[in-house]
Amino acid sequence: MKRRMLLALAGGLSLQAGLARAQAPAAQRVRLRGRIDSISAERMEVTLPDGGKASASLPANLRVTELMPVKLSDIREDSYVGVAAMRQPDGALRAVQVMVFPASSRGVGEGHYPWVMGEGSTMTNGTVGSMTTGTVGRVGKGEDLVLTVRYKDGEQRILVPEDAAILTFTPASRDRLVPGTEIILNGTRAADGSIAAASINVGKDGVLPPN
Incomplete structure (x- = not known):
């Protein structure tokens, strides 16, 4: 009897722990643009465009990429893109x-x-299946590029206006992260508000994508 009670209690505690993990809020994606104020091996302090401050932890496997502009003509059928x-x-x-x-x-x-650019923003990563000109819905002038981007569960038709930023990237060293550098940080925000960086983009010759 005593053994059965102990097993039941252990099972109940295990169930409660599982429920607690299931109910714990998931970390939210975060994307911050800012200027590096200070940086160490484990942490970065930045000033945001509105003058606010933010701090983020830096993992040992932090990805650093250098962004550079390319031409619209560099997008071709079968290109793998993120829109x-x-x-x-x-x-x-x-x-x-x-x-x-x-x-x-x-x-x-x-x-x-x-x-993470605000309400109504989306990201579509996939392979360009077709490139045409025209409009999407009531958007466009009839001469804009329209991409059909295909991914494993479906596809999206996306209009690419003339003012869209067209970029590519190459891996970069953490040495590029120095005070005064403009960056875009991608990571997660925990329930307690703490930010953990996953990747940081720096722009070649000051180029950065729009927020």
């Missing part, structure tokens, strides 16, 4: 930036999901 877009009132997607991934990064983050 940050804003959903328009009629549901159409209008690109803010297109990241042309190097061949070695094909498949990274594949899919279509909400992004």
